[in-house]
Amino acid sequence: MINAEIIAVGSELLLGQIVNTNARFLSQQLASLGINVFFHTVVGDNHDRLKTAIEIAENRANMIIFTGGLGPTKDDLTKETIARHIGKELIMDQTALESIELYFKRTNRVMTENNRKQALVLEGSHILPNDHGMAPGMVVDSGSHIYVLLPGPPKEMEPMFLQYGCQALSSKNKSKEKIVSRVLRFFGIGEAALETEIIDIIDSQSNPTIAPLAGDGEVTLRLTAKHVDEAVAQTMLDEVEKTINQRVGEFFYGYDNTSLLAELTKSLKERKLTITAAESLTGGLFQQELTSIAGASSVFKGGIVCYSNEVKQHILQVKPEILEKHGAVSEQCAKELAENAARLLESDIGISFTGVAGPDEVEGKPVGTVYIGIAIKGRPTVVEKMILAGTREANRNRSVKFGCYFILQNLKESQNAK
Amino acid sequence: MINAEIIAVGSELLLGQIVNTNARFLSQQLASLGINVFFHTVVGDNHDRLKTAIEIAENRANMIIFTGGLGPTKDDLTKETIARHIGKELIMDQTALESIELYFKRTNRVMTENNRKQALVLEGSHILPNDHGMAPGMVVDSGSHIYVLLPGPPKEMEPMFLQYGCQALSSKNKSKEKIVSRVLRFFGIGEAALETEIIDIIDSQSNPTIAPLAGDGEVTLRLTAKHVDEAVAQTMLDEVEKTINQRVGEFFYGYDNTSLLAELTKSLKERKLTITAAESLTGGLFQQELTSIAGASSVFKGGIVCYSNEVKQHILQVKPEILEKHGAVSEQCAKELAENAARLLESDIGISFTGVAGPDEVEGKPVGTVYIGIAIKGRPTVVEKMILAGTREANRNRSVKFGCYFILQNLKESQNAK
Numbered sequence: 120m121i122n123a124e125i126i127a128v129g130s131e132l133l134l135g136q137i138v139n140t141n142a143r144f145l146s147q148q149l150a151s152l153g154i155n156v157f158f159h160t161v162v163g164d165n166h167d168r169l170k171t172a173i174e175i176a177e178n179r180a181n182m183i184i185f186t187g188g189l190g191p192t193k194d195d196l197t198k199e200t201i202a203r204h205i206g207k208e209l210i211m212d213q214t215a216l217e218s219i220e221l222y223f224k225r226t227n228r229v230m231t232e233n234n235r236k237q238a239l240v241l242e243g244s245h246i247l248p249n250d251h252g253m254a255p256g257m258v259v260d261s262g263s264h265i266y267v268l269l270p271g272p273p274k275e276m277e278p279m280f281l282q283y284g285c286q287a288l289s290s291k292n293k294s295k296e297k298i299v300s301r302v303l304r305f306f307g308i309g310e311a312a313l314e315t316e317i318i319d320i321i322d323s324q325s326n327p328t329i330a331p332l333a334g335d336g337e338v339t340l341r342l343t344a345k346h347v348d349e350a351v352a353q354t355m356l357d358e359v360e361k362t363i364n365q366r367v368g369e370f371f372y373g374y375d376n377t378s379l380l381a382e383l384t385k386s387l388k389e390r391k392l393t394i395t396a397a398e399s400l401t402g403g404l405f406q407q408e409l410t411s412i413a414g415a416s417s418v419f420k421g422g423i424v425c426y427s428n429e430v431k432q433h434i435l436q437v438k439p440e441i442l443e444k445h446g447a448v449s450e451q452c453a454k455e456l457a458e459n460a461a462r463l464l465e466s467d468i469g470i471s472f473t474g475v476a477g478p479d480e481v482e483g484k485p486v487g488t489v490y491i492g493i494a495i496k497g498r499p500t501v502v503e504k505m506i507l508a509g510t511r512e513a514n515r516n517r518s519v520k521f522g523c524y525f526i527l528q529n530l531k532e533s534q535n536a537k
Numbered sequence: 538m539i540n541a542e543i544i545a546v547g548s549e550l551l552l553g554q555i556v557n558t559n560a561r562f563l564s565q566q567l568a569s570l571g572i573n574v575f576f577h578t579v580v581g582d583n584h585d586r587l588k589t590a591i592e593i594a595e596n597r598a599n600m601i602i603f604t605g606g607l608g609p610t611k612d613d614l615t616k617e618t619i620a621r622h623i624g625k626e627l628i629m630d631q632t633a634l635e636s637i638e639l640y641f642k643r644t645n646r647v648m649t650e651n652n653r654k655q656a657l658v659l660e661g662s663h664i665l666p667n668d669h670g671m672a673p674g675m676v677v678d679s680g681s682h683i684y685v686l687l688p689g690p691p692k693e694m695e696p697m698f699l700q701y702g703c704q705a706l707s708s709k710n711k712s713k714e715k716i717v718s719r720v721l722r723f724f725g726i727g728e729a730a731l732e733t734e735i736i737d738i739i740d741s742q743s744n745p746t747i748a749p750l751a752g753d754g755e756v757t758l759r760l761t762a763k764h765v766d767e768a769v770a771q772t773m774l775d776e777v778e779k780t781i782n783q784r785v786g787e788f789f790y791g792y793d794n795t796s797l798l799a800e801l802t803k804s805l806k807e808r809k810l811t812i813t814a815a816e817s818l819t820g821g822l823f824q825q826e827l828t829s830i831a832g833a834s835s836v837f838k839g840g841i842v843c844y845s846n847e848v849k850q851h852i853l854q855v856k857p858e859i860l861e862k863h864g865a866v867s868e869q870c871a872k873e874l875a876e877n878a879a880r881l882l883e884s885d886i887g888i889s890f891t892g893v894a895g896p897d898e899v900e901g902k903p904v905g906t907v908y909i910g911i912a913i914k915g916r917p918t919v920v921e922k923m924i925l926a927g928t929r930e931a932n933r934n935r936s937v938k939f940g941c942y943f944i945l946q947n948l949k950e951s952q953n954a955k
Contacts (some may be wrong), residue, residue, distance in 0.1 A: 131750050137566030140559050141921045146553030156551045161577035175593055191729040192749050225926045231733045272752050314757045402828025403821030406842045410820025413896055413929055421848030428841030478831055
C-alpha cells in the first residue's frame with residue numbers, strides 16, 4: 120500500500136501570497152489512483168528546513184511528492200536538496216535542455232545561463248516532460264521511498280501530472296483495490312435542498328460514498344467506489360447515480376469537469392445551430408467562455424459587448440423609446456438585444472444579458488437585478504428575470520450559467536415537443 | 538521571537554475536496570503581526586496522526602495554530618487531542634453555550650445534543666467568540682508553547698481572527714520587529730532574465746530579502762523588510778525598489794495585487810480616453826476582464842467579438858480583399874480591425890486581437906501566431922506580432938496582457954514626447 124505525503128516548497132506559500140491549490144489537485148488525483156494521502160506539508164525555500172521536512176516525511180510515508188522549487192533561480196533548491204539527501208548526482212538531461220532551447224527559440228527570447236539549470240535532473244530518474252514550461256518533472260525510486268518532483272506553477276504541474284505522472288505513479292501502486300470516482304454536476308438547486316432530497320441515500324451508503332460540495336453557484340456530488348475490479352466499481356457508481364437522478368435528475372447536467380457552456384456547445388453542435396450574444400452586464404464573459412472551448416467557431420461567429428446605451432442604440436438598434444421608457448435594465452431591452460443580435464449576426468440563437476452587477480444600483484434598480492433574453496429562431500423570445508445576491512464577479516458568473524441553463528432547458532423542451 | 542506553524546485538521550483537505558485557504562489567510566495575518574511562519578501542515582481527522590503532528594510542530598515552533606476539528610461530530614477531535622496532550626481538562630463555557638443556544642433559536646433550527654460539545658473549552662484558555670457560527674476559538678499558553686484553536690470554515694475563522702485573534706496574538710508577541718512586504722510586478726521579461734539583471738542585488742541583501750516568482754506570464758519580486766519601526770522598514774523597501782528599477786524599471790508596471798488591466802483602466806481614466814476592442818483570437822476576454830473592474834463604463838462603451846470572417850467583414854467592415862489576400866491572421870487585418878472598431882464604436886483607442894490560439898493552425902499560420910493592432914486617435918496605428926508557445930488558454934491570456942502592456946507603453950511614450 121502506498122502512503123503519500125505532499126510537500127510544497129515555496130516561501131510565497133508561507134507568506135500567504137498564494138494558496139496551495141497543488142495539494143488539492145494532487146490529493147484528488149492520488150485518491151483516484153488508490154494512493155492514500157495522510158499529510159500535506161508546506162516549507163519555505165530553505166535548505167535545512169526542507170531537509171528536516173523530507174526526513175519527517177520519510178518516517179510516515181513511502182511516497183513523497185514535491186511541488187515547486189524547480190525553477191531557474193537561486194532560491195529554487197528542491198532537486199539540489201533531494202540529490203544531496205539521497206546521494207544522487209544531478210546530470211544534464213539533453214532532451215529537457217533541447218526543449219528549453221526550443222522554447223526560447225520559438226518565443227524569440229534570449230536564453231540566460233541559469234535557464235540551463237532547469238534541465239538538470241536526478242540521475243536514474245524517470246523524466247516527466249513539461250509541455251507547458253521548462254522544468255521537467257522526475258520520479259526517483261530509492262527502494263524504500265519514491266520521490267516525485269513536480270514544478271510549482273499549476274499550469275505546468277497539472278497537465279504534466281495528468282499526461283505523464285498518473286501513469287508513472289499507478290505503475291508503482293501494488294495495491295489491488297481501485298478507487299473510482301465520478302462527479303455529478305447540478306445547477307438550479309441549492310446544496311441544502313439537494314442534500315435534503317437524497318439524505319437517506321447518503322446515510323445508507325458507505326461504498327460508494329456520496330459527498331456533496333457547493334461552489335460557484337453549482338452543486339456537485341462526488342461518488343467514490345472501491346473495488347479490486349474497476350468495472351465492478353463503475354457499475355456500483357452507475358447504480359447509485361440512477362437512484363440519485365430518480366430524485367433530482369431535472370437539475371443534473373453533466374459529469375466531472377464539464378461545464379454548462381461545454382454542454383451548451385455540444386448541444387448546439389448536435390443541432391447544427393449557431394449562437395450570438397449581446398452582453399451588457401457580463402461584458403463579454405459569455406463569449407469569452409464560449410470561445411475558450413476549442414472548435415467554438417462552428418457554433419459562434421461573433422457578438423457584441425454593449426456596455427453603454429450608445430452601443431445598444433447605435434450598433435444593436437435598440438429603439439430609443441425603450442431605453443427612455445424602461446431603461447437598459449428591463450425586460451423590453453433584453454428582448455430587443457437578443458432578437459437584434461440574432462438578426463445582425465445572422466445566428467439561430469441570440470442571448471442577451473443586461474442587469475446591475477454592482478457595487479452601485481443603476482436606473483433605480485437594485486444590485487443583482489438581471490434580465491436574460493433568449494431569442495431562438497422560430498420560437499417566441501423569452502426573457503428571464505432574476506435577483507442575484509452575490510458580489511459583482513459572482514453575479515456576472517452566475518448570469519452566464521443561468522443563460523446557458525435556460526437555453527439548454529429550452530432546447531430540451533423543443534425536442535420533447537417534437 | 539515567535540515562530541508559528543499552522544496545522545489544518547480535516548480529512549476533506551487530504552482528499553482534495555477543499556483547498557487550504559485558511560493557511561494563506563493566517564500566513565498573511567501573522568506576517569503583518571511580525572510572526573514568522575516556517576511550516577504549514579495538513580493532517581486528517583485521526584487522533585494518533587494529529588498527536589504526532591503536534592509533537593513535530595512543538596520541536597520547530599513556539600506557536601501552533603490549529604484550524605478545523607472544533608465541530609459537533611465525532612470526527613472533530615482537535616481540542617480533545619490537545620487537551621490530552623498538554624494535560625488540560627475540557628470544561629463547559631457558559632457564554633459559548635448560551636451563544637450556541639441563541640444561534641439555534643435565531644436560525645429556527647433544532648439543537649441536537651452533540652452541539653453542546655462545541656461549548657467545551659480548554660481550561661485556562663482565552664476564548665475567542667464565534668460571531669458567525671458555533672464553535673468558539675481558544676488561545677492557551679503552556680509556558681513553552683502557545684496553542685491557538687480556530688474553527689475550520691473560513692466564514693467563521695476569518696472574522697474571528699480579525700476581531701479577536703489578532704489582538705490576542707500580538708499581545709503574545711514580545712518581539713517588537715515588524716515584517717513589511719511589498720510586491721513589484723513586471724511584464725515583458727522572463728524570470729531568469731530578470732534575476733540575471735539583478736542577481737548581485739539579490740545576493741547582497743538579507744534585509745530586505747528579494748524573492749522572484751513567475752506565473753501567468755508575469756514575474757514578481759517580493760521585497761520583505763524587518764524592523765521595529767514600520768516606517769523604517771518601508772524606507773528600506775523604497776531604497777531596494779529604487780535600485781532594482783534602475784536596472785529593470787522599463788518592465789515594472791505596478792504593486793501588490795494590481796493587474797495590467799487595472800493599470801490600463803487607471804491610465805485611461807487619468808487621460809479621459811475611451812477604448813474599444815475587436816476580438817477574434819481572444820473571443821471577448823479583453824472586454825470581459827476590463828468590465829470586471831467596477832467603474833469601467835467611464836472608459837469603455839462596448840466592442841465586438843469578431844470570431845468569424847463574416848463578422849469581421851460585415852460588422853467591422855474589413856475589406857474583403859484583405860481577408861482574401863492576407864487572411865484574418867495578418868498585420869493588415871489587425872490594423873483594419875483596430876481602426877474600424879475605434880471609428881464604429883466612437884472611441885479614442887481601438888485594440889484588436891487576431892491570431893491562432895490552437896490547437897490547430899489557421900490559414901497555414903502556426904499555433905501561437907498573434908497580431909495585436911493598436912489604433913490611438915491622432916497617432917499612426919501600430920501592429921505588434923508575436924509568437925506565443927502556451928496552451929490555447931495561456932495564449933489568449935498572454936495576448937490580453939501584451940495588449941494592455943503595449944497600450945500602456947504607447948501612452949507613456951506619447952506623454953514623454955510632449
